[in-house]
Amino acid sequence: MEVLIERLNDQGLGICYINNIITFVPNTVIGDLVDVEVIEKHKKYNIGKVIKLIKKSNLRVDSICSYSNICGGCSLINMNYKSTLEYKKNKVRNILKKFSNIDINLDIISFNNINYRNKVTIHVKDKKIGYYEDKTNNLVEIDNCIIASNVINKFIKEISNYNIINGEVVIRSNYNDELLINFITDDNLNIVKSNLKIVGILQNGKVLYGEDSFIEKINNLYFKVSYNSFFQINRDITSYLFNFIKENILKNKNVLDLYCGVGTLGLNIAKEENNVYGIEIVRNAVENAIINSKINNINNTYYLCGEVKNCIDKIKNNIEVIIIDPPRSGLDNKSISVINKMLPEQIIYVSCNPITLARDLNSFKNYKIDKIVALDMFPNTYHVECVCLLKLR
Numbered sequence: 175m176e177v178l179i180e181r182l183n184d185q186g187l188g189i190c191y192i193n194n195i196i197t198f199v200p201n202t203v204i205g206d207l208v209d210v211e212v213i214e215k216h217k218k219y220n221i222g223k224v225i226k227l228i229k230k231s232n233l234r235v236d237s238i239c240s241y242s243n244i245c246g247g248c249s250l251i252n253m254n255y256k257s258t259l260e261y262k263k264n265k266v267r268n269i270l271k272k273f274s275n276i277d278i279n280l281d282i283i284s285f286n287n288i289n290y291r292n293k294v295t296i297h298v299k300d301k302k303i304g305y306y307e308d309k310t311n312n313l314v315e316i317d318n319c320i321i322a323s324n325v326i327n328k329f330i331k332e333i334s335n336y337n338i339i340n341g342e343v344v345i346r347s348n349y350n351d352e353l354l355i356n357f358i359t360d361d362n363l364n365i366v367k368s369n370l371k372i373v374g375i376l377q378n379g380k381v382l383y384g385e386d387s388f389i390e391k392i393n394n395l396y397f398k399v400s401y402n403s404f405f406q407i408n409r410d411i412t413s414y415l416f417n418f419i420k421e422n423i424l425k426n427k428n429v430l431d432l433y434c435g436v437g438t439l440g441l442n443i444a445k446e447e448n449n450v451y452g453i454e455i456v457r458n459a460v461e462n463a464i465i466n467s468k469i470n471n472i473n474n475t476y477y478l479c480g481e482v483k484n485c486i487d488k489i490k491n492n493i494e495v496i497i498i499d500p501p502r503s504g505l506d507n508k509s510i511s512v513i514n515k516m517l518p519e520q521i522i523y524v525s526c527n528p529i530t531l532a533r534d535l536n537s538f539k540n541y542k543i544d545k546i547v548a549l550d551m552f553p554n555t556y557h558v559e560c561v562c563l564l565k566l567r
């Protein structure tokens with residue numbers, strides 16, 4: 175069936191209508207004229223597959239990746255970069271309107287950097303190395319990922335030397351092109367010589383060679399990051415986020431840094447604040463945060479290890495500013511209720527999921543949006559980060 179792709183949904187899938195039923199078609203761009211076959215029928219929608227691209231949209235560009243459309247990664251890679259930014263801006267705007275009735279214009283900050291990812295997870299199946307096709311366990315063999323850092327790409331080409339047969343390889347790189355590798359497998363691994371700057375190699379979290387952490391740097395701050403601690407994946411955007419928070423946060427306050435990871439966002443502002451209290455579930459990350467305070471000569475930070483919902487009411491100090499940077503699932507009801515009782519003057523909500531951001535904003539009735547900015551943390555994918563400043567009404 176010949177159809178026009180009218181727009182993209184929140185997951186970057188093209189939308190068209192076949193017999194008046196909304197149909198989502200992967201690997202298409204707004205304005206493409208395509209021959210589509212329906213491959214899945216659901217109650218309220220269909221999934222389609224492109225049989226033939228009849229007329230290319232003028233938003234289309236030649237893909238810079240030989241695995242695009244198959245590896246399950248960069249769903250916007252066929253669209254010119256400027257249009258991907260418009261798409262992300264509109265996506266955040268529409269979601270805020272739909273789920274929290276907030277009608278707001280926002281900017282999107284971007285650096286259009288290609289090799290931005292400092293962490294990837296590579297799958298290995300019967301010695302074949304690659305990514306899984308979207309929503310399947312079908313392996314797409316790759317030896318290069320254009321959004322990963324150059325040094326990660328160099329390591330991908332060396333994976334087979336380690337004799338892994340089945341499993342996963344989590345590869346992280348830092349500002350200094352050093353690598354930290356965790357093989358998740360029960361295979362007997364070979365530890366081989368490499369000319370790359372490998373700081374540590376682990377197997378299922380146990381050190382086989384070197385260290386279990388490395389040092390990251392954002393702006394003028396250094397962070398120890400363990401193999402299983404979270405770290406923002408796009409250094410340029412994180413640097414912008416640091417500056418944005420530093421410029422906009424109220425000064426000389428008691429700050430609560432929820433979901434603090436290795437202490438990143440709180441340490442960025444600690445020197446201008448009274449005290450910073452961080453809560454984080456991963457023990458290694460909390461240990462990193464304590465060391466990171468020392469490394470950066472900061473002595474007004476305090477950390478609790480545990481779930482935010484179980485720890486937040488253990489903070490008895492008067493909290494005046496809260497930074498929130500949760501996983502995609504957003505906040506839980508108990509934490510929201512404690513935050514509303516704490517009634518801080520300012521909330522800084524950093525989110526990688528505009529839907530849970532919009533949902534959670536509805537719960538902060540005493541606050542109004544002061545500023546909101548979208549950040550292109552994940553170029554070429556449909557994902558978008560937001561930072562939202564809320565002030566007490």
Ligand SMILES: C[S@@+](CC[C@H](N)C(=O)[O-])C[C@H]1O[C@@H](n2cnc3c(N)ncnc32)[C@H](O)[C@@H]1O
Nearest residue numbers: 404433434435438454455456481482499500501
């Ligand atoms: C998006 S990351 C943000 C980390 C940090 N703010 C940063 O900028 O690097 C979310 C963090 O929340 C932690 N986390 C996830 N669920 C949690 C929970 N229920 N309670 C506390 N921390 C949690 C994760 O381990 C991760 O470090």
